[in-house]
Amino acid sequence: MDIVLFANPILLVLFGIAIALCAVDVFRKSGYAFRIASGVVFVGALVYALLLGASMQEVLLVTLVMFALNLTAFFNGGRDK
């Protein structure tokens, strides 16, 4: 099976950075700059993945991972009003 995400180290690093930045914000509550930076890196990585020919399922997978991570913020003391 030809999965572009796992075959390209740059994509893995970019998505890893996006997830890590988001995780720092979620679990250490260090302000929203990390989360915004995570979003920017994620969007950049997403566009790059699509340009490399990643399938919609691959892109959906990483989007769901980011979504799940953001949802955990609501249980981790980062509840919104």
Added chain:
Amino acid sequence: MSFNSLQFLIFLPIVIVVYFLLPHKFRWLWLLAASYYAYMSWNVWLVFLILGTTAVSYVAGLLMPRAKSKGVRRLLLVITLVVCLGILVFFKYFNFLLANVINFLNLFALELDPVMLDIILPVGISFYTFQTLSYVIDVYRDKIEPEKHFGYFALYVSYFPQLVAGPIERPENLLPQLREKHMPNEDDLSVGFRIMAVGFFRKCVVADFIGTFVNSVFSDVSSASGLAVLVAGALFCIQLYCDFAGYSEIAIGAARMMGIKLMKNFDRPFSATSIRDLMSRWHISLTTWFRDYLYIPLGGSRKGKARRVLNTLIVYFLCGLWHGANWTYVIWGLYVGVFVSIENLLRKPYRAFCEKHNIDNSKGWIIVLRRILVFLFFVPAALFFRARSVAEIGTIFACIFTAGGFGTEYFAATLSALSMTALDILVIGAILVCLALIWRMSEESPGTEFYEPIVSESEPLSLETKRLAPGSLGLTDKAESRRSYVARVTAVAYAVCAIALGWLILIAGDATSAFVYFQF
């Protein structure tokens, strides 16, 4: 006009903006026009059908309180029931009844040719008919005053968010809200938007994505392995729930943005620890309708065990038939009814058994075990529901019991039947994690976080929400507020992205994305 269409995404904001811009006395007219427009987008001529049902029940509601005797009131009720249910039976069940009569007569070697009339099934007829009947019956019972304004009543019957697939609203909940003057406020708009986002996520990302694997197995079930059929059944449980709950949430969210609170239709059914519990959490508006207007009038559980079992089976038989003109739905209904009856009969012996052996039913592992058992019960029910004919039910269960196996080849054949790759398995895993988190969010703040359920005498629910006190994270109020705002926006942004991707995957696969419950 389906919710997951571009037309609806343009239609809804226009309706909401104009609704709030108009003076209050004209708002009902705008909503009524929008609701009829939405309904006519399915088929222009069917609007006369809903108008007819509306007119008959409106007149009956006005005449009943003026009737001098109870006999006349009852006659009016019967006439309304005959007309409204007659329309429903004709459009939905005529061909089914005709086919069964012909099949029955052919048993006597009459050799009659099958006859089918070209009858369109009006979208939402089961839903708005039941909604209308609940109004008429409640007026008959003097539970509510009749609505004198035809416009508000017509809007109650045809209110577009819930017209085609529920929730089946009660007049005492919806009518007063339609009359009330609602002002645009941040709470309604943001909560409504979030509920809709969750609904679209369930529909576009979960239900449609999982549906491709279910359809792959059911397109040729006879050649699928037993494991593939079971997995498809389990996936169909999730698809059906997310499809229907997603629709309900979109409807509830759209109404909430206008300040109107519709009733809850699903309450985390896979948290159920018994079959009765499951049915009280699944399609709540329909099960409570049958409870209030059929089960209790039949005597409910007040006339002995045997009568209770009979009443339960009658209710579930009709509940199954309500879902569609096919014996598969009847089998589904009776299957559920039998298990509910067994559970009712065994409840006291089970409690006695637990007390005798000091079994604490609130222990974590027992709750998990019971939830698993309920899910395992639900899978065959879903297979009955999904089958297109009784013969297919036979094929399905023959596959389960005869097409078993083990080993890498067998598992590879199973994945092939499901048209599932390893990547799809990872995506399904991620989807289930997201669903679990959304589930957990609704558990932590029942009702208020997404929507406030109707607090009725029979369903008292807590409306408290746990709110994090500002400053409890060591941040100032302003920083906390900014932080939580960014958190909300990013979560919604990822949800929207996931929804768009789910929609694109469906389009790319040339699959259709109708709501499963539109066929009812």
